[in-house]
Amino acid sequence: MYKFYFYIICCVVVGTACSNETDPTVLPPTLTLHEATGITRNEACLSGKIVLNGEGTVRDCYFVYGSSPEEMIQVAATRTEEGAEVTLEGLKAGTEYGYYLEVSNGGSVVRTGMLRFRTSPNTEPVLGEMVLINKGPTTAVVQCVLVENGGEALSFLGFKYRKEISAEELFVAAEPGEEGHFRARLTDLNLSTSYVVRAYAANAVGEIYTGEVKFITDNAIYVSEPGTLSEVISERQKYQLTEISISGRLNGSDFRLLRDMLGRGVEGEVTPGILSRLYLTDVQVVEGGMSYYSSRYTANDTLGYGMFMNCRNLREIALPNTIKVVEKDAFKGCTGLTVLTIPDEVRSFASSEGCSSLQEFRVSVMNSGFTAEDGILYDKGKETLLLYPEGRARAVFEIPEGVKKIAEYAFLYAPVDTLSMAHSVTVLGLQAFRGAKFKKVVLSDGIASVPGAVFQACTGLRSVILGRGTMFISDYCFDGCMLEELRVLADIPPACASKAFEGGNFFDSCVLYVPAGCKNKYRYADPWGKFKRIVE
Known part of the structure; x- marks a missing residue:
């Protein structure tokens, strides 16, 4: 080692002595060598300061480094505003290196003294946090991140797991993928059993485990x-x-x-x-x-x-x-x-x-848009009946007071024999009663317009009562029905769309009941006069 230092000192002295004898104004630069920075297992950054003297210039600039006199390597430096620098790569982990700066102006060579640094040693691998990705009755998927391998090739990478009540661990290997993620699927687990799993990695330096994650198969x-x-x-x-x-x-x-x-x-x-x-x-x-x-x-x-x-x-x-x-x-x-x-x-x-x-229907108490009562779905203010359960059979259902509207398809195929409305109901949605198993329906006096196809496909419907406020009946209102009686309580015959009574033999088979004293009004109003039987 002393011979190594003596060799370096001699080089510096000889280099300094090689001045440009032909031009006294071309002076060698003054050099200052800095401590190495950015030291890792395999890299280090070297830098130094160069101050020009007189009319001197810099033609060549090198850093020379090595772990022994026999292995000194010369690398070209990058010039900076203050001097020169270079990043060394491919260094050996845990190794001491000597280095110096060498500058030539074409006529003379100047070298600094030598400084030393030691690269970081290799370590055991480094793992990130392990997470449980999926869990099933007899299967689980776990994942972890290999942050780095510690500078050594891995001998093991994967997961160790066991039953919580057992000391015996099983190992399942894994391969690192994109961005170091590695995962494994734990199979053939016992149902209703508590398991403990942790990620594991090892190299020539040592081994490492993550914290444990527990889960129960169910x-x-x-x-x-x-x-x-x-x-x-x-x-x-x-x-x-x-x-x-x-x-x-x-x-x-x-x-x-x-x-x-x-x-x-x-x-x-x-x-x-x-x-x-x-x-x-x-x-x-x-x-x-x-x-x-x-x-x-x-x-x-x-x-x-x-x-x-x-x-x-x-x-x-x-x-x-x-x-x-x-x-x-x-x-x-x-x-x-x-x-x-x-x-x-x-x-x-x-x-x-x-x-x-x-x-x-059941509704969370936290829901701000809906509510349910007696299994029936309403809006939160209970002003609109939205849906009646298709399998909830009743002989009679009376729409609660305060409900103002019945939504589209609200009674789709509902198994209710008789439907009666509160006076507060004023609006019916399109096809509100489509396919319902009604036998009889009593509409509210407040309903002015009976919407299109409202009773469409109600094949069991036999009796309908239209309230006093009824003013208009839309197309296909009773399409597919087999009415035996239609009772209209309005004194003035409601206006009807051209196809209001399409889809059935209403005029021949259905009896039209009208208010007392109004028979002639209906007899001479279209299409009411087509009914063969009109009864006051």
Whole structure:
């Protein structure tokens, strides 16, 4: 080592002595060498200050470095305003290096004294936080980040896991992917069992573990990445589960799998699925993934058209708390559905045809747009009756006082024999009673206009009473009905659209009852005079 220093000192003395003898004004520069910076395992930044003297210039500028006199390497430096610098790469970890600055003006060479630095040593690997990506009844997916390998090749990378009550750990290997992420799928876990898992990495220097993550295998499924539900529900399991609860983010690919489990494929084909109870309270619906039904794709916070169409196995469902829109016929043909719970954030809720077993709507008390009473869905102020459960049979249903409007399709296929309205009802929506199983309907005196197709397809309807305030009857109002009697309480015959009585043999088979003393008014008014029997 002393010989090494002596060699360097001699070089400096000789270089300084090599002055330009032919031109005394061309003086060698003054050099100052700085301490190395930016030192890592394999890199270091060298710099120095160069001050020109007289008319002297700099033609060549180098840093010379090495771990021994026999391994000294000369590298060209980059000139800066104050001097020169260079970044050394490919250094050996945990190694001491000597270095100096060498400058030539063409006639003389000047060198600084030598300084030294030591590169950082290699270490054990560095891991980020481990997270649980998905969790199913007998499967879990975990992920971690390899921050760095410590400068050494990895001998192990993966996850160690065990039953919480056991000391025996199992290891599953993983490969680092994009940005160092690595993950593994833990399979064949025991149901209803508590597990502990931690990420593990090792190299020649040492090994490292992350903190432990605990989870319990049960029917509560956790999905953090949309489209990965299939990672935690195996092909063997998906046709065996009858009840599951899911939390996390789901897209079209996930709902396609759920339909499969509910007994219906993406094109409506029958599958072996037997899932009947589905709890999605903590789910967020997001766009993306494959189509969930035919060519339908998910949209953010929306339960789309046909999402559960014809899933007849479905008995009970709790909708996601973050859902804002439920589109028309999202549950079309769900003949087994008995209860439908509307959560906090829903602002738009449309009817679904064919839910023939639906007994009641339930609404979260936190919802600001809807309320339910006796299983029937109203707006929050209970001024509009929105939906009557298609499977809730009654002999008589009287619309509560204070309800002013009956919404479109509100009584779609409702199994009510007799419907009677409070005096407060003044507005009927289009096809409000379409397909309902009414035998008799009594409209409020406050309803002035009977909308189009309001009783369309009510094949069991035999008697209708129109209130005193009735002024107009729209097209196809009784289309498909087989009325035996129509009672109109208005003293002045209501005006009728040209096709108001289309779709049935009303004039021949239906008896028209009118107020006392008004028979002639109706007899000579069109189309009322076409009724063969008019009775006061």
